[in-house]
Amino acid sequence: MENILEENLTKKQLDFFKTLKETYQSQALPSYEKIKQDLNYKSKNSIKQYLEILKEKNFIQKINDNLYINPDFFKAKLVLSRVKAGFAGIMDDKIEKRISFDEILKINEPSTFVFKVSGDSMCDIGIFDNDYVIIKKQQNAKEGDIVLAIVDNEFTLKTLKKDKKGMYLKPENKNYPPIRPKFSLTIFGIAIGITRKLI
Amino acid sequence: MENILEENLTKKQLDFFKTLKETYQSQALPSYEKIKQDLNYKSKNSIKQYLEILKEKNFIQKINDNLYINPDFFKAKLVLSRVKAGFAGIMDDKIEKRISFDEILKINEPSTFVFKVSGDSMCDIGIFDNDYVIIKKQQNAKEGDIVLAIVDNEFTLKTLKKDKKGMYLKPENKNYPPIRPKFSLTIFGIAIGITRKLI
DNA sequence: TAATATTATGTACAAATGTACATAAAAAGT
DNA sequence: ACTTTTTATGTACATTTGTACATAATATTA
Numbered sequence: 120m121e122n123i124l125e126e127n128l129t130k131k132q133l134d135f136f137k138t139l140k141e142t143y144q145s146q147a148l149p150s151y152e153k154i155k156q157d158l159n160y161k162s163k164n165s166i167k168q169y170l171e172i173l174k175e176k177n178f179i180q181k182i183n184d185n186l187y188i189n190p191d192f193f194k195a196k197l198v199l200s201r202v203k204a205g206f207a208g209i210m211d212d213k214i215e216k217r218i219s220f221d222e223i224l225k226i227n228e229p230s231t232f233v234f235k236v237s238g239d240s241m242c243d244i245g246i247f248d249n250d251y252v253i254i255k256k257q258q259n260a261k262e263g264d265i266v267l268a269i270v271d272n273e274f275t276l277k278t279l280k281k282d283k284k285g286m287y288l289k290p291e292n293k294n295y296p297p298i299r300p301k302f303s304l305t306i307f308g309i310a311i312g313i314t315r316k317l318i
Numbered sequence: 319m320e321n322i323l324e325e326n327l328t329k330k331q332l333d334f335f336k337t338l339k340e341t342y343q344s345q346a347l348p349s350y351e352k353i354k355q356d357l358n359y360k361s362k363n364s365i366k367q368y369l370e371i372l373k374e375k376n377f378i379q380k381i382n383d384n385l386y387i388n389p390d391f392f393k394a395k396l397v398l399s400r401v402k403a404g405f406a407g408i409m410d411d412k413i414e415k416r417i418s419f420d421e422i423l424k425i426n427e428p429s430t431f432v433f434k435v436s437g438d439s440m441c442d443i444g445i446f447d448n449d450y451v452i453i454k455k456q457q458n459a460k461e462g463d464i465v466l467a468i469v470d471n472e473f474t475l476k477t478l479k480k481d482k483k484g485m486y487l488k489p490e491n492k493n494y495p496p497i498r499p500k501f502s503l504t505i506f507g508i509a510i511g512i513t514r515k516l517i
Numbered sequence: 518t519a520a521t522a523t524t525a526t527g528t529a530c531a532a533a534t535g536t537a538c539a540t541a542a543a544a545a546g547t
Numbered sequence: 548a549c550t551t552t553t554t555a556t557g558t559a560c561a562t563t564t565g566t567a568c569a570t571a572a573t574a575t576t577a
Contacts, residue, residue, distance in 0.1 A: 129544090131554070144426075147346030149383040150534060162556040167535075169554090184348040185384065195425040195432045195452070201472050218432065220419040220450075220513050226394040227343075233394045233417065245444035245514070251419070253394070255517075265516060273400050311517045314419050315444070317464060318454075318510045328574090330524070349564060361526040366565075368524090 127176050135169045136178055136188075145193045147185035191217045224312045230256040232308065234267065234274060240290040241265075241276055250315045252276060256308040262286075265310040270298060274307065326375050334368045335377055335387075344392045346384035390416045423511045429455045431507065433466065433473060439489040440464075440475055449514045451475060455507040461485075464509040469497060473506065 128136065135158070139148070142157055151163035151170075160166060170186065173179045179188050194217035225231050236250040244265075246252065252267070260266045262281045267274055268288055277288035277298065288298040327335065334357070338347070341356055350362040350369075359365060369385065372378045378387050393416035424430050435449040443464075445451065451466070459465045461480045466473055467487055476487035476497065487497040 129553070131544090143382060146382055146386075147384045152534075153383055160555075163535085164537095164557075165555055183342060183345055184352055185346045187345075193420075193426055195420070195423070195430065197432045197434070197450075198473075199434065201436065218450075220423060220425065221392075221394070223513070223515060224394070224419060226419065227392055231394065233396045235396070235398065237400065242444065245441065245446050245449075247444050250444075251396075251417075274397075309517070312513065312515045314422070314511065314513045316422060316511045318508070328523070330574090351564075359525075362565085363527075363567095364525055 128172075128178075132169065132172060136173060139173075139179075140188055140192060143188070145188065145190065147182075147187055148179070194219045220314065224253045224314070225255070226253075228255075230308070231311075232256055234276070236276060236313075240292050240295045241278075243291040243293070244278075246276070246291070246313055247315065250313050252310050253312040253314070254308040255311045258306055260306050260309050267307045267310065269305040269307055270300075276310065279306075327371075327377075331368065331371060335372060338372075338378075339387055339391060342387070344387065344389065346381075346386055347378070393418045419513065423452045423513070424454070425452075427454075429507070430510075431455055433475070435475060435512075439491050439494045440477075442490040442492070443477075445475070445490070445512055446514065449512050451509050452511040452513070453507040454510045457505055459505050459508050466506045466509065468504040468506055469499070475509065478505075 138158055139154070143149070148154060148170075149157075151166040154166045155161070155163040158166070170179060174181070174186070177189060179186050181187075197216040197218050199215045221227070226233075232254045234252050234254060236246055236248060236252050239248055241247075246265075254267045260279050262279055264279045265276065266279045266288070267276050268279075269275075270288070275288070275298075277290055280287055280289040280297070284299070286304055287300070288304070290297070337357055338353070342348070347353060347369075348356075350365040353365045354360075354362045357365070369378060373380075373385070376388060377391075378385050380386075396415040396417050398414045420426070425432075431453045433451050433453060435445055435447060435451050438447055440446075445464075453466045459478050461478055463478045464475065465478045465487070466475050467478075468474075469487070474487070474497075476489055479486055479488040479496070483498070485503055486499070487503070489496070
């Protein structure tokens, strides 16, 4: 999207937008007067003229009486095509979508908690030591869910399984034995996603 | 943190804050007048009085002339302790940190791109089909890096390896053979993280 | 119950804000 | 070279904004 829009702007307009983006990022824009000072202009009308053009072309928008740079500019550039595009722009034209991991992983919901995985008991399904696991807090879970359970007063991440003897926790690693609760099973929540930092 | 702060507020102040948070979320707060209307008050001084208290207690803060709810409230609640806490608050007191995956994965940097993994060629190191892989665009990479390379005009994610014959791409799955470039290797970037949505 | 703190509303006003209008310089297009 | 568009600056002004001050009503605490 970025590149498509950019073609509608003059060099100066684009420069202005880039400075604006660097200066205020995803925050609400302050008053014309303040922007004037921050960007070293001498008349706040310069700012007004630029912002009106940018607003018309959807680079900025009004939310709750405040101006913002279009939030899409701060999301991740997701490339869906597996095929490499042409030379120059290399691939800006292949960006079909903008995404936010905080949104995808529902970070804002009060029931969402994040834990750090410790140990390799879930490595067979690609959950490793030190991964972040995103947990939705809820008591109920069904067979097959990856749950954060409380065993011996400690949190543990396992797959919830069921057999003739009842519910139990299955580590996803052949070297670990299943965990059977003495009485009942305390479930803190279910895993809705993971994130791993590689570098 | 949330709970620590909450204890400093009266019921009405906390209600006000919750409505404020739900209404404007992470956006900049509009004018007292607008808030007055949105929250159904009859005097904007009511708003001023509440906001002054909230500002004093760090629930809201000023950035670039605009008031915001403390950004921490919109980040993920990371629980570092492995030990379950007491009954009631269950664990609010165990939240030592607030994090943002968009920040951790450097989503905002112009050189960051996200791809969807297709296939199981990297499953041995916990990168699965349909995972999001976060790529930092750069030409150079060193042995051991997980790279997004361009082979036959298609993107492919592999580990960069080196032997007597030179650099090559190693799939992290025994069933796949290594890929040796005919001439040179085109590297698009290196993987800096992955994210997987489980539900 | 009495005393105190919090909450709600209103008025008045100086300061700041966005907008309209005007003009000249610079850049781009023909 | 000439014309048009874009960019930069300034002035004037009605509107809006935050703040100070004042006063009840309501909760809370002693």
